[in-house]
Amino acid sequence: MNTQTRVASSLFAIPVLCLFLVSPATFAKDKPRITIEVVNSETSQREYTRTIPGRKGTSETSCDTNGTTNGTINDSGVGPIQTNSTGKANTNCTTTTTAATPPQTRTELITQEHVYAILPDHRQVILWCQEGFRRCDNLQPGKYEAEIDGNALFVYVPELSGKERRVKYRAVSLQVAPAAQPKYTIEDAPATSPAQPLANTKSAPSVKSIATLKEQAANGDALAQWNLYLMYEDGDSVPRDEAQAMVWLRRAAENENTSAQCELGAAYQLGQSVARDDVQAAIWFHKAAELGNRDALTFLGDLYAHGNGVIHDYAQAAAWYRKAAGRGDAAAQEELGGLYSFGRGVPQDEAQAAFWYRKAAEQGDAKAQYMLGGDYATGQGVPQDFAEAYFWLDLALAGKVTRMDPKDTSKLLEEAVKTRDNIASVLTPSDRSRVQERARKWFEDHPSTP
Numbered sequence: 001m002n003t004q005t006r007v008a009s010s011l012f013a014i015p016v017l018c019l020f021l022v023s024p025a026t027f028a029k030d031k032p033r034i035t036i037e038v039v040n041s042e043t044s045q046r047e048y049t050r051t052i053p054g055r056k057g058t059s060e061t062s063c064d065t066n067g068t069t070n071g072t073i074n075d076s077g078v079g080p081i082q083t084n085s086t087g088k089a090n091t092n093c094t095t096t097t098t099a100a101t102p103p104q105t106r107t108e109l110i111t112q113e114h115v116y117a118i119l120p121d122h123r124q125v126i127l128w129c130q131e132g133f134r135r136c137d138n139l140q141p142g143k144y145e146a147e148i149d150g151n152a153l154f155v156y157v158p159e160l161s162g163k164e165r166r167v168k169y170r171a172v173s174l175q176v177a178p179a180a181q182p183k184y185t186i187e188d189a190p191a192t193s194p195a196q197p198l199a200n201t202k203s204a205p206s207v208k209s210i211a212t213l214k215e216q217a218a219n220g221d222a223l224a225q226w227n228l229y230l231m232y233e234d235g236d237s238v239p240r241d242e243a244q245a246m247v248w249l250r251r252a253a254e255n256e257n258t259s260a261q262c263e264l265g266a267a268y269q270l271g272q273s274v275a276r277d278d279v280q281a282a283i284w285f286h287k288a289a290e291l292g293n294r295d296a297l298t299f300l301g302d303l304y305a306h307g308n309g310v311i312h313d314y315a316q317a318a319a320w321y322r323k324a325a326g327r328g329d330a331a332a333q334e335e336l337g338g339l340y341s342f343g344r345g346v347p348q349d350e351a352q353a354a355f356w357y358r359k360a361a362e363q364g365d366a367k368a369q370y371m372l373g374g375d376y377a378t379g380q381g382v383p384q385d386f387a388e389a390y391f392w393l394d395l396a397l398a399g400k401v402t403r404m405d406p407k408d409t410s411k412l413l414e415e416a417v418k419t420r421d422n423i424a425s426v427l428t429p430s431d432r433s434r435v436q437e438r439a440r441k442w443f444e445d446h447p448s449t450p
Contacts, residue, residue: 127169222255261288278309297324314345350381
């Protein structure tokens with residue numbers, strides 16, 4: 001199943017990714033961590049073309065028959081009774097025809113990330129992540145703890161809450177650096193070599209271990225079913241097999257594994273390995289949300305905000321966003337701020353909008369930072385403060401806007417530059433210097449924030 005991020009042009013774009021709440025594989029447990037140094041990371045867009053199957057035309061005819069009967073009875077009291085009757089019947093038929101629809105080809109954009117990093121033994125590796133079901137992180141230069149698993153590298157990214165998020169990257173190129181040169185830049189590196197396993201770093205699971213996992217999955221163990229899905233989906237320790245992956249994904253979802261439910265909903269939303277079906281996507285997101293999956297709470301809010309697979313209902317969208325926002329989901333906090341700002345599904349309240357924008361902005365959400373900067377510039381929901389506006393706009397321009405169509409993102413960033421530069425003209429040089437220093441320190445304190 002190819003992963004991708006669905007782009008939309010409206011304020012509330014629907015993501016199609018799930019943040020998994022369990023260990024990605026049984027075999028990934030208790031492995032020693034290493035420290036890698038990220039030199040640089042790049043994001044880009046590539047086109048993804050998919051075909052939606054056509055539908056055959058249908059024709060259905062239904063008929064309705066009705067009639068009347070008239071008659072007389074003659075009884076003279078002598079001899080047999082005589083009767084006379086006449087009848088008339090009418091038949092009406094209606095034919096309903098549904099026209100055939102041809103296959104449709106759609107081209108969408110997928111965001112992907114390439115990370116250039118150096119391993120502890122001075123080998124240089126290029127890591128790749130494609131946004132979609134798994135969330136990339138736009139890693140900033142610095143040191144991160146990680147685990148090596150075959151061709152994959154699981155990078156641990158610290159969050160503001162003090163917890164860590166485990167992000168999976170694939171190694172697409174591995175290079176060997178001179179032993180006497182512990183650090184070097186990507187530009188100085190030799191030509192990339194074909195993708196290969198990170199040798200001598202991890203032994204593959206034994207056939208016996210895989211057989212045990214399959215037995216547990218066959219006996220109804222939801223976590224084992226989920227792990228088998230990941231293995232077949234990624235081709236980890238077994239040949240990649242999308243059909244088998246979907247079998248185990250569905251079984252895990254039916255056994256109430258919320259990560260599987262969320263991922264299955266995303267598969268239906270994208271039409272990946274299953275026919276695209278927004279109603280089924282809504283059903284599975286709803287199941288996961290009811291069981292407390294934070295990402296599903298946000299995704300369900302997105303569906304109600306757009307009316308995809310469910311009745312368009314901003315009040316319902318606000319209710320689901322609020323649940324996710326209360327649990328710290330930055331995307332939900334930003335979307336809830338937008339609902340309050342425009343009075344959709346909730347009373348219009350600029351103070352509440354600024355409150356939720358700040359929550360998301362403090363977690364590094366670039367769009368929320370832009371919106372909060374605009375609020376400070378105009379005094380909407382917060383006291384007008386040009387220095388504060390400059391600060392948040394400066395952060396937004398250094399960050400990464402997600403969940404928006406690239407064209408809308410470009411327009412937003414253009415507006416952010418204009419607004420910031422206009423504000424700069426009313427700040428003194430010393431004020432600008434203090435704000436820029438504050439922004440620099442903010443990024444030092446939030447190294448994992450784009």
